[in-house]
Amino acid sequence: MPKGYDFISDSPPMYRQSRHTTFEHDSHTALAKLHTFTVDDLPPHKWRNHMYEFEAWLQAEMLKPNAQVSTDLTQFSARFGGILRDWWISLGEYIQALFIQIPDFNQALYLLYDEFCRLPHLYEDQFRYHRQTTIGRKFFVGGNWKCNGTNEEVKKIVNVLNEGQVPSQDVVEVAISPPFVFLPVVKDLLRPDFHVAAQNCWVKKGGAFTGEVSAEMLLNLGIPWVILGHSERRLILNESNELVGDKVKYALSQGLKVIACVGETLEQREAGSTMDVVASQTKAIAERVSDWSNIVLAYEPVWAIGTGKVATPAQAQEVHSELRKWLHANTSPEVAATTRIIYGGSLNGANCKELAAQPDVDGFLVGGASLKPEFIDIIKSAEVKKNA
Ligand code: PGA
Numbered sequence: 001m002p003k004g005y006d007f008i009s010d011s012p013p014m015y016r017q018s019r020h021t022t023f024e025h026d027s028h029t030a031l032a033k034l035h036t037f038t039v040d041d042l043p044p045h046k047w048r049n050h051m052y053e054f055e056a057w058l059q060a061e062m063l064k065p066n067a068q069v070s071t072d073l074t075q076f077s078a079r080f081g082g083i084l085r086d087w088w089i090s091l092g093e094y095i096q097a098l099f100i101q102i103p104d105f106n107q108a109l110y111l112l113y114d115e116f117c118r119l120p121h122l123y124e125d126q127f128r129y130h131r132q133t134t135i136g137r138k139f140f141v142g143g144n145w146k147c148n149g150t151n152e153e154v155k156k157i158v159n160v161l162n163e164g165q166v167p168s169q170d171v172v173e174v175a176i177s178p179p180f181v182f183l184p185v186v187k188d189l190l191r192p193d194f195h196v197a198a199q200n201c202w203v204k205k206g207g208a209f210t211g212e213v214s215a216e217m218l219l220n221l222g223i224p225w226v227i228l229g230h231s232e233r234r235l236i237l238n239e240s241n242e243l244v245g246d247k248v249k250y251a252l253s254q255g256l257k258v259i260a261c262v263g264e265t266l267e268q269r270e271a272g273s274t275m276d277v278v279a280s281q282t283k284a285i286a287e288r289v290s291d292w293s294n295i296v297l298a299y300e301p302v303w304a305i306g307t308g309k310v311a312t313p314a315q316a317q318e319v320h321s322e323l324r325k326w327l328h329a330n331t332s333p334e335v336a337a338t339t340r341i342i343y344g345g346s347l348n349g350a351n352c353k354e355l356a357a358q359p360d361v362d363g364f365l366v367g368g369a370s371l372k373p374e375f376i377d378i379i380k381s382a383e384v385k386k387n388a
Contacts, residue, residue, distance in 0.1 A: 137340045139172045139356070139382035140296050140363035142197060142259055143370030144227060144344075147179055154182045157371060158189045164376035169193050172363075172382035175225045175259070176370070180213050183223055197225030197259065200233060203247045215254040226251050227259045227365070229281070231302045235265075245284035248295065257294040259365060260285055261344070262323075266303035274301075274319060279326050286327075292335045296342055298365040299323060304345025306367060313354045313361075316343045320360035349374030356381040 149157070166172065177197040178186045187196045198218050206214030218226060228251060229244035239247075248258050262281040264274045278299065289295070299319050304311050311319075320341045328336035343355055344365030355361055362385075366378055 137338060137362045138170070139385050140175070140340050140342050141172060141379050141382065142175045142177060142225075142227070142296075142298070142342070142344075142363075142365040143375055144199065144230070144365055144367050145176070145178045145182075145371060146199070146232070146367055148371060149178060149182060151182075151185070154178060154185060155189065158186060160373050161194060161375070162189070162191045164373075164379070166376060166379045167382050171385075172379055174379055177225070177227055183218075183221060187222060195225055196223050197227055198223055199227050199230065201226050201228070201247065201251055201256070203243060204250050215251045215256050219255060223256075225257045225259060227261065227298075229261045231261060231263050231300060231305060234261075235302065241281050241284035244281070245288045248285050249288040252289060252291070252294055257296070259296045259298050259342075261298040261300050261365070263298075263300040263302050263305075263345070269301065269303060275322050275326075278319060278323060282323065282326060283330065286331055290331075292327075292331060292339050296340045296363070297323065298342045298344050300344035300365060302345075306346070308346050310346040310348075310351050310355075311343065313358050316355055317358040317360055320358065320362075324360055347378060349377035352378045352381040353384050356384040 145157075161176065166174070173195070174193070175195040175197040176186060176190060177199050180198060183196060183198060190196060198213065200213070201218055202209055202212040202214045204214075206212070206216055215226070228247045229239065233239045234244065244260070248260050251258050262278045264277040268274060268277045282297065285295070299316070301311055301315075301319075303309060320343070323341055324336050324339075327339060340362035341360060342363035342365055343361050344367065346368075347355065347364050347366050348369045352364065355364070363382070364378060366375060369375055369378060
């Protein structure tokens with residue numbers, strides 16, 4: 001513990017009460033387990049083992065009633081365990097109290113960070129860094145215009161976007177994805193705080209590939225983003241998981257940022273294989289890519305795309321949280337904690353807020369509604385996160 005800081009008396013008043021209360025209910029086994037982590041001067045690889053143990057303990061002991069919170073806390077503890085070793089016991093007790101008292105994970109996490117940021121300046125930089133990376137998954141909203149629009153319509157939509165009042169760029173990142181032929185005009189006319197994205201690109205360097213558009217061309221036009229693996233391309237144009245993985249790898253290698261789409265069909269969901277499907281789609285990317293910092297993962301259940309049948313917040317949260325667990329187990333805790341997982345499928349101005357409030361929903365990929373003024377309301381739903 002840093003000198004001069006008392007977790008109980010220095011905590012904001014609203015938590016003092018909760019911490020005292022919870023201490024009385026602490027299970028002896030749990031506390032005994034925590035005490036085993038206060039070993040000083042362990043070599044780094046041992047800390048790693050302890051981190052994993054701590055993580056497992058958190059999951060098993062602390063948050064049994066709420067699976068959703070436990071998923072997030074897994075990433076949280078994995079990131080923080082190492083640098084918090086001096087306060088290991090206090091941390092465990094503190095988190096326990098906080099998360100029992102405040103069921104909303106994001107809210108609890110913000111408060112936890114605020115508290116940590118008040119700790120001696122020695123640790124401030126680490127906390128700021130981790131705060132940014134762990135809960136700094138900036139809300140992302142993509143507008144996928146698909147194969148729609150005329151020259152006149154495109155200008156009208158861009159006008160609406162340009163006039164829309166939306167949260168600032170540090171709250172939400174927006175990317176508009178018109179068909180290839182309109183990319184230059186949209187890029188020229190669109191407000192500078194919105195990015196432009198292509199809807200696809202070729203799997204390797206351009207050349208004799210009739211009808212294709214290469215990543216190099218997009219970069220040449222100053223287009224920073226590309227959507228890859230959309231279900232309409234997977235299903236109608238037979239793009240395999242492997243092809244999509246190769247495309248993601250090549251686009252990233254050229255410096256593009258990628259919105260990579262995954263999602264199950266209705267038959268797959270009804271057969272109970274949703275997670276297998278999205279995991280193998282994600283695996284084909286993970287096998288080819290190690291740096292995920294320029295990937296946004298879009299979960300778009302095929303049965304929800306263009307059908308008016310939006311996933312319920314619980315359905316979306318469940319898959320997003322499972323995907324994050326998958327990333328945690330198969331890439332790294334950092335990738336799991338920082339990769340934005342956005343939802344797509346029949347999203348509109350009316351249903352976006354409830355979905356945005358889900359802890360693992362980091363934004364949206366919007367089809368039909370991105371052609372309408374309500375797209376502005378969808379962008380505004382980022383505020384839900386900010387105020388969480
Ligand atoms: P939708 O499409 O919003 O029209 O359902 C979403 C998408 O395909 O990205």
